Amino acid sequence: MPAGTPAHNHAHNYATDIEYQREVWxxxxxLRAIYTHWYAQCVEALAKHRPTVEVGxxxxxxxAFYRESIATDVLIGTGAELVADAMALPxxxxxxxxxxxxxxxxxxxRPLRFLRQAMAVLKPGGRLVLCEPAMSLWSKLVFxxxxxxxxxxxxxxFDLDGRPPDxxxxxxxxxxxxxxxxxxxxxxxxxxELGACELVMARKFGFLLYPLSxxxxxxxxxxxxxxxxxxxxxxxxxxxxxxxxxGMRMLIVLEKTx
Numbered sequence: 712m713p714a715g716t717p718a719h720n721h722a723h724n725y726a727t728d729i730e731y732q733r734e735v736w737x738x739x740x741x742l743r744a745i746y747t748h749w750y751a752q753c754v755e756a757l758a759k760h761r762p763t764v765e766v767g768x769x770x771x772x773x774x775a776f777y778r779e780s781i782a783t784d785v786l787i788g789t790g791a792e793l794v795a796d797a798m799a800l801p802x803x804x805x806x807x808x809x810x811x812x813x814x815x816x817x818x819x820x821r822p823l824r825f826l827r828q829a830m831a832v833l834k835p836g837g838r839l840v841l842c843e844p845a846m847s848l849w850s851k852l853v854f855x856x857x858x859x860x861x862x863x864x865x866x867x868x869f870d871l872d873g874r875p876p877d878x879x880x881x882x883x884x885x886x887x888x889x890x891x892x893x894x895x896x897x898x899x900x901x902x903x904e905l906g907a908c909e910l911v912m913a914r915k916f917g918f919l920l921y922p923l924s925x926x927x928x929x930x931x932x933x934x935x936x937x938x939x940x941x942x943x944x945x946x947x948x949x950x951x952x953x954x955x956x957x958g959m960r961m962l963i964v965l966e967k968t969x
Contacts (some may be wrong), residue, residue, distance in 0.1 A: 712957040716937070720843045724881030724882060724883045724884035725785075725786060725818075725881060725883065725914065726786060726788075726881070727927070728884075729769055729770050729786075729789055732769065732770045732927050733770045735927045736770060736772060736927075739924065739925070739931055740808055740935050741924045741931055741933040741934065741938060742845075742924045742925070742926065742927070742931065742939045743772075744935060744939065744942075745920060745921055745924055745938075745942065746772060747776060748939070748942045748961065749813075749842055749867050750772075750773055750776040750777065750813075751776075752842075752962055753773075753811055753813070753840050753842055754777050756838065756840050756911070756912060756962065756964045757808075757809045757811075757838060757840060758808060758809055758836055758838040758966065760807075760809065760834050760836060760837045760838075761779075761808040761809075762779075762780075762781055762807060762808055762809075762810030763777070763779065763780045763781065763807075763808055763809040763810075763811060764783060764802065764807055764809070764810050764811070765779065765780045765781065765783060765810075765811045765812070765813070766780045766783055766795070766797050766810055766811070766812045766815055766825075766829075767781050767783070767784055767797055767812055767814070767815035767818075768782035768783060768784045768789060768790065768791050768812070769784065769789060769813075769814075770789065770790070771790035771791075773811065773813055774790065776834075780811065781793060783795040784824050785882065786882070787819065791908075792960075793848055796878075797812070797815060797819060797825050798819070798821065798824055798825060798828075799828075800825075800828045800829070800832055802832040803832065804831050804832055805831075805832070805833070805834055805835070806832060806834065807832045807833050807834065807837060808833070808834055808837050808838075809833075809837055809838050809839070809840060810829050810832070810833065810837075810838075810839045810840070811840045811841075811908065812829075812839070812840075812841050812842075813841075814842065814843060814844070815841070815843075816841055816843050816884070816889055816890050816893070816895075817843055817844060817885055817886055817887050817888075817889045817890055818884055818885050819884075819889070820871070820876035820877060820879070820884050821868075821871065821872060821873075821874075821876055822868060822889055822893060823868070823872045823893075823901070823904055824872070825870070826839070826844055826893075826901075826904075826905055826965075827904070827905060827906075830905050830907070830908050830965070830967055832968070833931065833967040834967070835967055835968065835969050836966065836967065837966070837967050838911065838964055838965065838966045839908075839963075839964070839965040839966075840962070840963070840964050841890070841961075841962070841963040841964075841965075842960060842961070842962055842963075843889075843890035843960070843961050843963065844861065844862075844887040844960060844961070845890070845891065845915040845916075845953075845957070845958040845960050845961035846864070846887075846888060846891040846895070846958075847915065847953070847954070847956055847957055847958040847959070847961060848955065848956050848957075848958045849918065849956060849957045849958070849959070850957075850958060853922050853959070854887055857922065857928075858887075858926075859928060860876055860885040860886075860887050861885065861886060861887065862886060862887035862888040862891075863864065863886050863888050864888045864891060864892065864896065865941065866886055866888060866889070866892065868889060868892060868893070869897065869900065869904075869964075870888075872904075884927075890961055890963070891961075892962065894910075894963050895913070895915050895954075895961075898910070898913070899909070905965070907967060907968045907969050908910070908965045908966060908967050908968055909965070909968055910963075910964070910965055911964040911965065911966045912962060912963065912964035913961065913962075913963055913964075914953075914961065914962050915954050915958025915960065915961045916945075916946055916949070916950070916953055916958060916959070916960055916961075916962065917945065917946075917949075917953075917957075917958060917959035917960045918949045918953070918957040918958075918959060919945065920933060920938070920941060920942060921959050921960070922959070
C-alpha cells in the first residue's frame with residue numbers, strides 16, 4: 712500500500728457490519744463472555760467523574776453491560792441515544808467525566824483530531840478509555856490470515872493530520888495498526904500532540920481465547936464452561952510477554968490533567 716493511502720475494505724460498510732455483528736452476538740455465548748471480560752476492564756479504568764459517554768457504540772453491547780453510559784454513534788439506527796460523529800463531538804468543553812471508545816480509533820482517518828476533541832471535552836481528572844487491536848508477533852499472524860481488516864504500520868497519520876479525510880460514505884475505513892502507531896511506536900509524539908494529559912495505562916493482553924472464539928467473522932471452537940477462569944489465567948500467564956509476542960488487544964487510558 713503506498714504511503715499516505717488509507718486502508719479501506721470496500722466489501723464491508725459500517726451499517727451492514729452492525730447488523731451482522733448483532734446476529735453473531737446472539738448466537739455466540741463464548742464471544743459475549745470474552746467481551747464482557749474486556750468491558751469490565753474498561754469500566755474499572757474509568758474516573759469517578761460523570762457522565763460517561765461511549766463514542767461509536769455500534770451494536771450497543773457496551774451500553775447493555777454498563778447502562779449508565781450515554782451511547783453515541785455516527786449512524787441512526789444503531790441503538791445510540793445520541794447521533795454524533797467522533798470527528799465532531801457535540802459535547803461541551805470540560806463537562807464530560809469519561810469517554811469510552813471500543814474499536815473506534817482504528818476506523819478514523821484522522822485519529823489525532825478525535826483525541827484532541829476528547830481531551831477538550833473531558834473534565835480535569837476525566838479519562839479517555841480505549842480498547843483496540845494490538846500488534847504483536849501472534850496478532851500479526853492472526854490478523855493477516857484470519858481477519859478482513861488491514862493493518863499498515865507505515866501509514867503516515869501524523870503527516871496526514873490536518874488534511875481533509877478521503878470520502879468514506881460507507882464508513883469502511885480501517886487500519887488496525889493505528890493504535891499501535893499512536894500509543895506504542897510514536898507514543899511520545901502522540902502525547903505531545905494532546906497536551907494536558909497523562910498516560911495512565913497502556914497494556915496489551917489476550918492470546919488464544921479470542922481467536923478460538925472465532926470473533927465476529929468465523930465459527931467458534933471455544934466452550935463456555937470454565938471460560939471466566941481461563942480468561943483470568945490467560946491474562947496472568949501472558950502478561951510478561953504480551954507487549955511483543957502474544958497480545959491481541961490493548962487497553963489505553965488517558966487522563967486529562969487540567
